[in-house]
Amino acid sequence: MSLLGTIAGTLDGLEALARRGNPSCASDLLAAAALAQAASETAFANVAANLPSVADARWTRRTRERATALRRAIARRTSAVAGRARRLLLAPAAPVRTRERVLKGKKPR
Numbered sequence: 001m002s003l004l005g006t007i008a009g010t011l012d013g014l015e016a017l018a019r020r021g022n023p024s025c026a027s028d029l030l031a032a033a034a035l036a037q038a039a040s041e042t043a044f045a046n047v048a049a050n051l052p053s054v055a056d057a058r059w060t061r062r063t064r065e066r067a068t069a070l071r072r073a074i075a076r077r078t079s080a081v082a083g084r085a086r087r088l089l090l091a092p093a094a095p096v097r098t099r100e101r102v103l104k105g106k107k108p109r
Contacts, residue, residue, distance in 0.1 A: 001063060003043040004070040007036055011077045018084040026088035033082040040074040 014032055021029060047067045054060045 001043075001047055001067055004040060004047070004067060004074070007040050007043065008070055008074055008077075010036060011074065011081070014081045015077065018081045023088045023091070026085045030082055030085035030089070033078045033085065037075060037078040037082075040071055040078070044068075044071045 014029065014036065017025070017029055044067055047063065051060050051064055054063075
């Protein structure tokens, strides 16, 4: 259960990078979102697999509800980050300023 919380916490950084990060890192951002989603699914499966061994039905129900809510929130957030990364990857590249282009507009000394 704590791993789900940790994953949710790392998404703050991924979301910030998606908003203000270097567009050249969009593929890294896409990979990070996919890995966070995969880790979330694995952590949720681990929680679900272990809950039947707990005798306290009330605690089990509350834990399952919290884990499900975190899983859904992580899925929504990683999907948004991945979508932003895909848009950055598909955006037309800005022209590269070469030394010749920069010097072309300047008067010789």
